[in-house]
Amino acid sequence: xxxxxxxxxxxxxxxxxxxxxxxxxxxxxxxxxxxxxxxxxxxxxxxxxxxxxxxxxxxxxxxxxxxxxxxxxxxxxxxxxxxxxxxxxxxxxxxxxxxxxxxxxxxxxxxxxxxxxxxxxxxxxxxxxxxxxxxxxxxxxxxxxxxxxxxxxxxxxxxxxxxxxxxxxxxxxxxxxxxxxxxxxxxxxxxxxxxxxxxxxxxxxxxxxxxxxxxxxxxxxxxxxxxxxxxxx
Numbered sequence: 295x296x297x298x299x300x301x302x303x304x305x306x307x308x309x310x311x312x313x314x315x316x317x318x319x320x321x322x323x324x325x326x327x328x329x330x331x332x333x334x335x336x337x338x339x340x341x342x343x344x345x346x347x348x349x350x351x352x353x354x355x356x357x358x359x360x361x362x363x364x365x366x367x368x369x370x371x372x373x374x375x376x377x378x379x380x381x382x383x384x385x386x387x388x389x390x391x392x393x394x395x396x397x398x399x400x401x402x403x404x405x406x407x408x409x410x411x412x413x414x415x416x417x418x419x420x421x422x423x424x425x426x427x428x429x430x431x432x433x434x435x436x437x438x439x440x441x442x443x444x445x446x447x448x449x450x451x452x453x454x455x456x457x458x459x460x461x462x463x464x465x466x467x468x469x470x471x472x473x474x475x476x477x478x479x480x481x482x483x484x485x486x487x488x489x490x491x492x493x494x495x496x497x498x499x500x501x502x503x504x505x506x507x508x509x510x511x512x513x514x515x516x517x518x519x520x521x522x523x524x525x526x527x
Contacts (some may be wrong), residue, residue, distance in 0.1 A: 320389075322348040322364040322372075322382055330357025331374070350383040356398070366392070369405035369427075370413065374398070390414055401431045404447075416454065420472040423450045423461070443469040453478050 324331075324346050332339040334353040342362065348354065356362060356378045364382075365371045370392060374380060378398025385391040390410040393402060395417045404413040404424040415422040415430070418438035422430060428447030434440050442451060442464060450461035451470055462478045464470045472478055 320350050320383060320386070322366050324348065324362055324364055326361075326363040328361050329359035329376070331355070331360045331362045332357075348382055350386045352382050353379065354382060355379045368407050368410070369403075371403045373401040375400070384416075388414075391416070395432050395434055397434050397436075399431070399433045401429070401445075403427075403429045404449075417472075419454055419474045420478075421452045421454050423452075424448075425450070438474040440472045441469065442472065451478060 324342055324344055327342055327344045327346075331342040332355050333342050333348060334340075339355070342348075342354070348364065354362070354374060356374050356376055358376050360374070360376050360378075362374045363371065364374075372380075372393060375398065378400060379396040380398075380400060381394040381396065383391065384394045390406070390413045392404065392413050393400070393415050395415060402415055404415070405427050406413050406424060411425070413424050415432065417432060417434055417440045420440045420442065422432070422442060424430075424447065426447050428449050429445040430449060431443045431445065432440060442449070444464045444466050446466050448463060448465040450463055451472065452458075452461045453472060455474060456477055458477060462470060470478070
């Protein structure tokens with residue numbers, strides 16, 4: 295009887311451990327949080343703290359002074375800048391679907407793995423797919439126009455509302471603008487990109503909020519990565 299009880303207890307502990315491990319693989323962890331950052335729990339916003347784990351299908355928002363950095367098992371990570379909103383792993387049926395960027399500004403480091411041959415990021419007007427390690431920054435304006443800058447690697451970009459043939463391939467130190475009601479141009483228009491402003495985020499390309507300059511990698515604000523873009527010959 296005692297041996298049976300011990301065996302049963304071990305089985306329960308083992309099952310619980312496996313379930314905990316599975317959950318942790320799908321979670322994200324907030325490693326740095328400053329300012330107003332909330333996640334939705336039980337249909338209510340809760341303040342987010344550094345070190346907290348984020349389950350799937352969580353809505354994460356930042357206020358005017360908010361910033362947060364998240365890491366995901368496998369090497370992927372993402373930064374949320376001020377006045378932004380994302381949904382983490384909204385499509386849990388596909389492990390490679392990492393983020394839905396609803397609004398604002400986000401920097402994402404994508405690391406596809408043998409179990410996830412691709413990773414995808416959804417926006418109101420574009421679907422971004424990485425087949426290799428890539429780093430991108432995304433800005434979404436109030437009209438659902440989306441700007442995608444590729445800082446590392448390359449990604450494939452499709453229009454989410456006007457799907458057509460082959461996706462546009464955007465490589466490192468290049469960028470593309472996806473407008474809600476227009477097909478994606480296969481040729482990057484530098485003039486359009488430099489004139490483009492995100493209306494509710496008029497300071498998109500200005501200096502980062504004080505105290506954010508020490509984050510790993512370049513922030514999407516400022517001219518740091520824009521200066522690397524060379525005009526078309």
